[in-house]
Amino acid sequence: MAVNRTNSTSNGFAGNQVLYSSRNFWSGLLFGIGLIAFMDEVFFHQLLQWHHFYDLATTRTGILSDGLLNSFAWFAAIFSLFMLSDLRRRNALWPVKWTGAAFLGAGSFQLFDGLIHHKVLNLHQIRYGVDILPYDLVWSISAAIFIAIGLFILSQTRIAKRKKAGNSHA
């Protein structure tokens, strides 16, 4: 197996992180999507049983969109971890960038789920028999916070990358 452990530099990178920058981004993003979809299933469907498998208000588009998105998320969760192993094998894992992308993926999925699935397509509500507004607000605001954290971390890595590029040309 071709593993490269050299190329240690003064700016904190000890491998091929910059070369595989976009693979770090995609692996993290897909993992975030897969993880949040999995947690949605485990906590809200199975443990709390707030979400319903199907409620009578669900539209056909709702079932279609939910099927596609969950199927994609299931694939994403598994594939992203193989990408992660691939990055480690290439000595190219960039944990900060990966984590930022994971926050971005998780937040985007949750925001889409909260706004489009729950509200527009009436797939199911967060909880039944209660005033739903506070639940919807917490759901969407926490999703927005995840996205903000993700974007902040990613912007930091962009600065780090630029520094790295500057150093290698010097």
Next chain:
Amino acid sequence: MHDNHALMDSGGFLPLFLLIALLGISPYLAAVYFSNQKYRNLPLQRIVFWSFGIISATAALVGPLAEQAHVDFRMHMAVHLLLGMLAPLLIAMSCPMTLLLRTLNTSVARRVTAVLKSPPFRLISHPVTAALLNIGGLYVLYLTSLYHLMHESAFLYAVIHLHIFLAGYLFTVSIVYFDVTPHRFSFLYRSIVLIVALAGHKILAKTLYATPPEGVPRTEAEAGSMLMYYGGDLIDAVLIFYLCWHWYKSTAKREPSFIK
């Protein structure tokens, strides 16, 4: 068929069950024995995969589960998962085509490969065709009166169950290349087909929850469709795992690890 219920419950199905399972397993064992005389020994786990594949298909067709599946939609779904998803997966993992080609003499083996490479096989083993035969077949079965008719006619029951197994097998081998595969498609292409097919399976499960097939009580339809939904997730996770693992192995060779 229902008058021998007591017999079935007390384990009276076992002799028939074992006979059929043994008939399914022994040709594979014989082929492994003969081909191991000529070539390097085959990995032992393939025999395990084949055996469990045959056992899960047999369990779907003979015994208490198969018996109950005639009257109970939940049991029918268990049969669907065993016969249409788990058995095809395990049998594909045992690489029966590789074994067949190793066992046959060269000239016959060449003729078999010629058939596998022929245009009709190329068409039905195309990932999209296989997905349509597999998932599309289920839509036809559950959303028309076919599901109801199937329980009236032993012939229809046999044909449909054969189709469920074969389409499941075709789909499995068209997505994950466990075995000899003449016509290959990219990882991305097969991933997209798999995601859309899994989505089709989920969408059908939720549709059945909302609108049960003809003659199926609502509570049975609800439990059955949830079994279909989550059972499908579980078995498809294995398909996704192997598809990605093959990607992981191949990408190591294809791309240089470091360019500078």
